[in-house]
Amino acid sequence: MASNYPPVLEELIVGLRRLPGVGARTAERLALSFTGWPADDLRNFGALLAAIPERLRFCTGCGNFAEAETCPICADPHRQRDVICIVEQAIQIPAIEKTGCYRGLYHVLGGRLEPLADKGPETLRLAELRTRLAAGGVREIILAVSSDVEGEATAAWLAHEFRAAGLSVSRLAAGLPVGADLGYADAATLAAALNSRRRLE
Ligand SMILES: [Zn+2]
Incomplete structure (x- = not known):
């Protein structure tokens, strides 16, 4: 598939497609919506995802x-x-x-x-x-x-x-x-x- 987007967006689309219920068109729409976010909001959102492995645990009980x-x-x-x-x-x-x-x-x-x-x-x-x-x-x-x-x-x-x-x-x-x-x-x-x-x- 020939890409219409720069690699950063293309990689984001591929990542979003891993989400349940998200097909190619939805992933594209979601990725493009990020382009309208202020830079700090994007950084915070990315930091939240990055923190999941450290923050999310399972109750020992x-x-x-x-x-x-x-x-x-x-x-x-x-x-x-x-x-x-x-x-x-x-x-x-x-x-x-x-x-x-x-x-x-x-x-x-x-x-x-x-x-x-x-x-x-x-x-x-x-x-x-x-x-x-x-x-x-x-x-x-x-x-x-x-x-x-x-x-x-x-x-x-x-x-x-x-x-x-x-x-x-x-x-x-x-x-x-x-x-x-x-x-x-x-x-x-x-x-x-x-x-x-x-x-x-
Ligand atoms: Zn518990």
Whole structure:
């Protein structure tokens, strides 16, 4: 493809295309919009991106995004400590927080069981979860994994382990479309799914 832009813009377009949902034309439009920014704004924006590797960490407790050892949710003394909501990825926590109807803690699995892709239990953050549960005080586990085949398999596997440990295990009720990305589910749907979660016997 012959380039119509100087290399600095061309490289920016290539970089922007790595973002989800950004195609060639959008990347071009975004890159060109930067050309209208004051120089200091551009430098600040670049510095923000450059700081991500230093500033962004993961909570040593739940695996949520954090800028300190512990995320704001784990550090909040007003959160319920007897219930843990298990999600696949940290990006799903803000979606549940937006419902405003969950006051417990979280645990990020870092994926789910995918037998066909050779992703077994050892690829999930289960050791960390077991450590938290062994510390005591947890009464209920809510499984907020996706509702497709792999999500169901992961939920069944986790439910088996935690029920055996004497915990109450529930799963978000139907209401999330199959294969839905929980990170982008709307708050009302999620709130309904949380409030009518069903207990796994
Ligand atoms: Zn945390």
